[in-house]
Amino acid sequence: MEKFTTHTGVGVPLRRSNVDTDQIIPAVYLKRVTRTGFEDGLFAAWRNDPEFVLNKEPYANGSVLVAGPDFGTGSSREHAVWALQNYGFKVVLSARFADIFRGNSGKAGLLAAQVDEKVVERLWEYLEANPGAEVSVDLESRTVRAGEGADAIEDTFQIDDYTRWRLLEGLDDIGITLGHADDIAAYEAGRPSWKPVTQGA
């Protein structure tokens, strides 16, 4: 995984709550056996609408998605994270993320940054008034910034300490866990014999 420290890119205001993973990428696009190529399926149904935000030129190159609460609910498909990344998104800002989506983002290297609902509202207004404007995110200081002067938006975002550390270091989770192989083996030695196995009982 690449290290994530800061990112600045075009902000995309997505004025919707409850954006479930079936909206992010419908099931029919989940048939690939790779981690790439999912950008075509991103928000597939909504992209048929010429008025959809990603169909408008300055937003089409966006990399910071600003969405309503309960983003990423529903299916556990990590393809939703890959579709956002394959399209070019590095960061999603929302007031509330579904657990599995947030977990998947942390593993795949997409920053799911939880901000206050008021910050989302202000960013929406700013990005709609200034199409193509950029939003900056600093993972080290957990801050999000947009705009300049008196009206500048600056606030903190929440992310758990462990995910932040892993993203900053670009660490491979499996590698960390395999470092504790002795602990795992010790645990296994103490498992009750009546626990089920799928083969070789």
Next chain:
Amino acid sequence: MGRTLAEKVWDEHVVRSTPGEPDLLYIDLHLIHEVTSPQAFDGLRLAGRKVRRPDLTLATEDHNVPTVDWDKPIADPVSKTQVDTLRKNAAEFGVRLHPLGDVEQGIVHVVGPQLGLTQPGMTIVCGDSHTSTHGAFGAIAFGIGTSEVEHVLATQTLPQARPKTMAVTVNGSLPAGVTAKDLILYLIAQTGTGGGQGYIVEYRGQAIEELSMEGRMTVCNMSIEWGAKAGMIAPDDTTFAYIKDKPEAPKGAEWDAAVAHWRTLATDPDATFDKEIVIEAADVTPFVTWGTNPGQGVPLGGAVPNPTDFEDPSDRIAAERALEYMGLEAGQPMREIKVDTVFVGSCTNGRIEDLRLAADIIKGHKVAEGTRLLVVPGSVRVRNQAIEEGLDKVFIEAGAEWRGAGCSMCLGMNPDQLAPQERSASTSNRNFEGRQGKGGRTHLVSVPVAAATAIRGTLSSPADLVPATV
């Protein structure tokens, strides 16, 4: 101080605990299917890693398989590649697989319990959000993404932050004709889709204790629909009776040792939950959804709400959008909504008890003109059991389509899909835009409501039916 059921099961699985880090949790059972595993196996291959415990891993084909012509090659070449990839990976890494055509094939969350692999006090994960189903047995069970699938394959563990605990207590008995599905839809309508976020929920109280294992699985299955990390029900004699003599259940002295331990898995009287919700079972009626998330539900006897009734502006906008997508008018009685397709099946309501209930209502009736009824068993075992009991004949004589096992129309991935603007009454779990096919309109319902709707052609309960003349 006492501990909750969730805390007991969690504590039993902590391999390693360090302040400032998530707990490293041991996983007792890892279920796999074709859609969320190929990239995980690829990751193993790239890193030269093995599956640490193939004997704690089980694979089946369910999401992306047809429910007709399952003995022929899969017609869609992209779907075929995905299924073939699972077969190749299972063979290469030594994982037990129940492929299409096998007697143990079916929806992963139906297969685990019917094999007896799902047992109290376990940790169970799968690259599928409805893994919460297995919590009905008193297991901690939750859905994971593909990176986590790879992690579990390589290490049989997962780093997990300890969730908060919540109790949902359902007092009294559910009224006659009201099912576990109505109860969970009613609950989600109160909490919203994010109400359970960050919690392992324990469902308890008289109405929960009175549910069959199938009903308990329906409730736990939809825990994810209100955002919960997992849903659990304390194991009791109903649980033990269900597991006993299943193929992979413990036998003899092992069974006794297992049950003795399982009996300890109840929340202690002095344990405290971080949050509690209390429901009176008598308040629950047949419940259906009108919108595009599972929290947008009303009693079947009610009407489509008016968006202006919602105080929260984002709820109001969501309601407006949902009505437009669903092609509904505010104030329209739910019972007057005409349905094109009825789907009975899925990991929520595709077990034998569900098919028995549907057949019992449908027997002697015909599916309404202009309506189609799809009955899709959750597994081949469920299908065979239904045939043995003659349920298939009831469905076929009524004019229903009697299919093979799989996820089918729950998600628009395999050939069973809604056409744009086609309206369904579905016993599945999600009514998201396009979930059952692009432009499709889904009403989530219980099995009795689905069966009665198929006969009348509009959203209905069995009480609306003219008795069958048999």
